[in-house]
Amino acid sequence: MSLLAAGTAAPEFTLHATPDQSVALKEFRGRNVILAFYPADWSPVCSDQLALYNELLDEFARLNAQLLAISVDGVWSHAALARERKYHFPLLSDFEPKGRVARAYGVYDEQHGLAQRALFVIDGEGVIRWSYLSPMGVNPGAAGIVKALEALPSNNIQKTLPADGAQEAP
Amino acid sequence: MLHEDAILAVPVSAHDHVQGNAHAVVTLLEYGDFQCPACGSAYPLVKQIQHRYAGNLRFVFRHFPLAQAHPYAQLAAELAEAAAVEGRFWAMHDWLYENQAAWAPRGAAGLEAGVRALDLDEATIAATLRDPDIDARIRRDFMGGVHSGVNGTPSFYVNGYLYQGDFDSLVHAIGRVIARQQ
Incomplete structure (x- = not known):
């Protein structure tokens, strides 16, 4: 199965963000969601990638978007990474059954048992509006995300939405 | 390696910090963070490139502070901009990189040493640091970098294209561009 394309309904999911808290995609209806699948906690490229997104949370909020990062790592690894790197967005754990959500989005690497490095912008109706698969070792930056968010009709009408999308992950 | 989002979105202008020949064949532009160790390692290599290609190269520096990863990167960028108001941007840029290992662990107190080292007036610098234009400029550099496909620091652009590869x-690559133009 390959990367889900723009126009596809985003598969629903509920994943753990911490040992005792879950995040469901449908909680974000009415707001845009950036899904950033990445291969592994602690690997240098994704850390740079997430460090960049961590600096852009205000910009994402201005574009009415919530960032959710997803890997197959467990919640305790995510918790340690978020604390060490001061990430202020949820790291979701696609851990059991392993990679189920990555598979649903067409970005699971069966050979290595990891999520591929893939980005999705999902609109407030739950429809994928942009998707991008980056080569494993290449940090895709944020230009594509920002461009896709700016192109959404809801962001195009020069209306500045309240920044209530800036709620931090628990 | 190049891809569609890896082209400089904001052309070099009079607002930029530029060193070297305005009519140089090659423009090397860095998005950098003063507290980033990789940028610190790149600093002497950029100096070597500037020396080697001299009049054929101009160098532009733009701010890309990863403030969550590097807690004093933003303040260091502001300090460089405050020095720029006194006409001393490059002196502060150089001091920040040459002394990164000394000031970075000491934060604001470490940065004060830079103000003294450049013999800048502390009260003037402190007043300039409160100017919201300083923050706005740094944010403008940062967002221009995001739109240009900056994915970490340092990111280098050669004549407007993101360069992804090692320093050698x-x-x-710069040498080849120059050779082609001559």
């Missing part, structure tokens, strides 16, 4: 091949 960057030197050779």
Whole structure:
């Protein structure tokens, strides 16, 4: 199965963000969601990638978007990474059954048992509006995300939405 | 390696910090963070490139502070901009990189040493640091970098294209561009 394309309904999911808290995609209806699948906690490229997104949370909020990062790592690894790197967005754990959500989005690497490095912008109706698969070792930056968010009709009408999308992950 | 989002979105202008010949064949532009160790390692290599290609190269520096990863990167960028108001941007840029290992662990107190080292007036610098234009400029650099496909620091652009590779091949890429133009 390959990367889900723009126009596809985003598969629903509920994943753990911490040992005792879950995040469901449908909680974000009415707001845009950036899904950033990445291969592994602690690997240098994704850390740079997430460090960049961590600096852009205000910009994402201005574009009415919530960032959710997803890997197959467990919640305790995510918790340690978020604390060490001061990430202020949820790291979701696609851990059991392993990679189920990555598979649903067409970005699971069966050979290595990891999520591929893939980005999705999902609109407030739950429809994928942009998707991008980056080569494993290449940090895709944020230009594509920002461009896709700016192109959404809801962001195009020069209306500045309240920044209530800036709620931090628990 | 190039891709569609890896082209400089904001052209070099009079608002930029520029060193070297305005009519140089090659423009090397860095998005950098003063507290980033990789940028610190790149600093002497950029100096070597500037020396080697001299009049054929101009160098532009733009701010890309990863403030969550590097807690004093933003303040350091502001300090460089405050020095710029006194006409001392490059002196502060150089001091920040040459002394990164000394000031970075000491934060604001470490940065004060830079103000003294450049013999800048502390009260003037402190007043300039409160100017919201300083923050706005740094944010403008940062967002321009995001739109240009900056994915970490340092990111280098050669004549407007993001360069992804090691430093030796960057030197050779610059050499090739110059050779083609001569």
